[in-house]
Amino acid sequence: MGKMKSILTIAGYDPSSGAGITGDMDTFFSLGLHGLSAPTCTVIQGPQGVEKVYSTPLKYFREILNTIGKGASLQGVKIGVACDEPYIRETAAFLKNKKGIPVVIDTVFAAKNGTQLITEAGISALTKLLFPMATVVTPNLAEASRLCGKAIKTMSGMKEAARSLIKLGPKAVVIKGGHLKGSPIDIFYDGKEFLSWEKKRIDREVHGTGCAFSSLVASFLVLGYALKDAFFTAEEQMEEVLKASYRIDKLGYFYMSAGIMKSAQADRWQVIHGLREAKERLLTLNPVELIPEVQMNVGYAIEGAAGTEDVAAFPGRIGKHQGKIQIKAGPLFDASSHVALMILTYMRYYPRIRACANVRYDEAIVRKAKTAKMDAVFYDRMKESASTKGTEGRGLDIIVERVLKKAKRPLDIIYDKGGLGKEPMIRLFAKNPGELIQKMEMIRP
Numbered sequence: 551m552g553k554m555k556s557i558l559t560i561a562g563y564d565p566s567s568g569a570g571i572t573g574d575m576d577t578f579f580s581l582g583l584h585g586l587s588a589p590t591c592t593v594i595q596g597p598q599g600v601e602k603v604y605s606t607p608l609k610y611f612r613e614i615l616n617t618i619g620k621g622a623s624l625q626g627v628k629i630g631v632a633c634d635e636p637y638i639r640e641t642a643a644f645l646k647n648k649k650g651i652p653v654v655i656d657t658v659f660a661a662k663n664g665t666q667l668i669t670e671a672g673i674s675a676l677t678k679l680l681f682p683m684a685t686v687v688t689p690n691l692a693e694a695s696r697l698c699g700k701a702i703k704t705m706s707g708m709k710e711a712a713r714s715l716i717k718l719g720p721k722a723v724v725i726k727g728g729h730l731k732g733s734p735i736d737i738f739y740d741g742k743e744f745l746s747w748e749k750k751r752i753d754r755e756v757h758g759t760g761c762a763f764s765s766l767v768a769s770f771l772v773l774g775y776a777l778k779d780a781f782f783t784a785e786e787q788m789e790e791v792l793k794a795s796y797r798i799d800k801l802g803y804f805y806m807s808a809g810i811m812k813s814a815q816a817d818r819w820q821v822i823h824g825l826r827e828a829k830e831r832l833l834t835l836n837p838v839e840l841i842p843e844v845q846m847n848v849g850y851a852i853e854g855a856a857g858t859e860d861v862a863a864f865p866g867r868i869g870k871h872q873g874k875i876q877i878k879a880g881p882l883f884d885a886s887s888h889v890a891l892m893i894l895t896y897m898r899y900y901p902r903i904r905a906c907a908n909v910r911y912d913e914a915i916v917r918k919a920k921t922a923k924m925d926a927v928f929y930d931r932m933k934e935s936a937s938t939k940g941t942e943g944r945g946l947d948i949i950v951e952r953v954l955k956k957a958k959r960p961l962d963i964i965y966d967k968g969g970l971g972k973e974p975m976i977r978l979f980a981k982n983p984g985e986l987i988q989k990m991e992m993i994r995p
């Protein structure tokens with residue numbers, strides 16, 4: 551793999567993984583950067599907010615910086631909660647030996663509930679010692695107001711603040727206007743031009759947004775983006791991650807994670823990719839003998855699927871025409887309720903088994919499966935009570951449920967010989983579509 555780019559966050563430790571170091575790591579790793587950290591303090595908190603703050607013994611903090619400074623070649627630094635003057639002095643000394651790499655300072659002064667996260671002496675040391683070394687500083691309206699000594703409430707006030715903050719030494723200033731009346735707008739100023747980004751207002755309190763934004767800016771700078779591009783790209787990415795924010799308890803703040811968001815996106819791609827490969831294999835192998843009257847479908851669910859929206863299949867199903875397998879469209883998510891419900895039911899018992907296809911019933915096919923040592927269990931639909939027949943899709947997952955519950959082991963095949971007005975059917979299960987197709991080849995008459 552070669553050498554990985556590394557970025558250091560000097561910030562507070564949030565045990566709930568929303569803000570600070572734990573949040574910053576999530577951002578760094580999600581963008582393919584290796585994250586290192588030096589905690590200035592531990593902020594005791596959960597989704598209900600900050601309770602207490604304990605600063606890191608200065609000696610520990612110094613030793614962490616010394617060791618990291620000697621051992622790792624860093625490509626960027628992000629600073630969050632700076633805590634107090636001594637930590638800022640150590641940080642400034644550390645940065646003196648790291649000239650030329652981007653330094654993003656998120657001026658964190660207080661938590662949402664008002665708990666102070668930096669001392670007055672700290673604020674003054676931050677601006678005097680660290681602002682001149684900064685590539686970007688990212689105050690919100692309250693922090694910019696505190697730094698400029700007057701309340702900022704309007705866009706022209708924000709611009710005036712940016713002009714005065716740039717004089718303190720950073721190459722660029724981003725003022726976050728999330729609490730502006732009317733549209734929330736962030737502005738960027740590099741001493742030459744103003745840029746702005748109008749944000750979408752969201753109706754939830756998300757913890758750690760400031761940390762995530764500044765980590766994104768720092769990460770994009772490490773990745774080689776120009777200042778303006780880092781600003782815009784961080785804003786775009788924030789919008790995405792905020793949309794995917796979630797709660798970790800019934801009440802309290804929402805959390806956000808670029809890592810979780812990206813892993814979900816990657817999972818969905820992997821599922822689509824698996825089904826595309828299956829589609830190619832099916833077209834090549836052309837197992838028309840396995841297509842039932844009602845046609846076939848092949849479904850594949852993401853890890854931890856919660857509903858049919860997490861299961862992909864082929865819309866309009868897989869049929870045959872003039873001796874050839876015909877796949878009309880897809881794969882797509884939420885494209886089949888039958889196969890999807892069977893997979894979701896199966897996954898409640900065996901979460902690793904995420905693929906299913908329905909196959910034409912034939913005694914010879916079941917015999918071949920058994921000869922190949924597949925575990926096939928018969929379900930008698932004739933014995934079904936009227937109450938479970940219900941709608942088509944529902945019946946099938948109840949079959950899966952009943953058979954697995956009784957079998958107490960994962961099965962390759964659950965089949966039935968039909969019922970009133972129901973075509974007999976074989977349901978084939980596997981970990982993934984590749985394994986599913988292998989099984990189809992094994993049972994093909």
Ligand code: PXL
Binds near residue numbers: 600661
């Ligand atoms: O969101 C500001 C912030 C930053 N860093 C840490 C925090 C908080 C707020 O709680 O705990 C460590």
